Amino acid sequence: MEFIQNSVLPHFNYWVYVILMMIGLYAMITKKNLVKKLIGMTIFQTAIILFYVSIGVKTGSTIPILEHHAEEHGEAVTDTGGHHEEAPGEHESHDSIHAVDPDHFANPLPHVLMLTAIVVGVSTLGVALAISQSIYKDFGTLEEHEILEKIKQGGPGIDV
């Protein structure tokens, strides 16, 4: 009970990601159909991406887009760009007025990294599905045990 209250409930999303990853791994290992294996691979990938995106979440934060102070901020940037030899104290006060509090926004770095991971995942899936279509053309089946049986009998597909 203590364990559940201290480590399961505050991090319930991480536990769900672990469960999803294990579902995907189980499918990749035990399922015999090649398309089913690829479905397992997709679930595994999305569980990892979910974990990374949830790292960037902060309590009470919003999406990482600046919605106000647009023209003031731009002015501030050109101002500091023009006067590099400013007194340090003045510069600091000038900065603190226009500073953006990072606690109000979700961390966008994991989002950008995982955007790449999604695209890589889909291209991996496309190549894998193309290979399974070519396996079907050679062997006439998508079941792993039947393919292994046909290879053992010296069936088609060995002469590439």
Add this chain to the structure above:
Amino acid sequence: MIVSFDLVILVFLIITAAISLRVRDLLSAAMILGVYSFLICLLWAEMGAVDVAFTEAAVGAGVSTVFMIATIYHTRRRSSD
């Protein structure tokens, strides 16, 4: 992050993942995987990752479902497990 909304979606995620691996009809498995992708897209929009959310909706739920349906159309629809 809205905890109750999160919990409901995460439970549905596990259910859809399990169902898409349980069904023997590959076409319905691909469809349920599309449902899974849209649920994940909802979760990301709720977590503040809107760019990831619409990429997942377009690429994950759209393109990968089309790839799977094309493969199933060119091969066999039944699965042994």
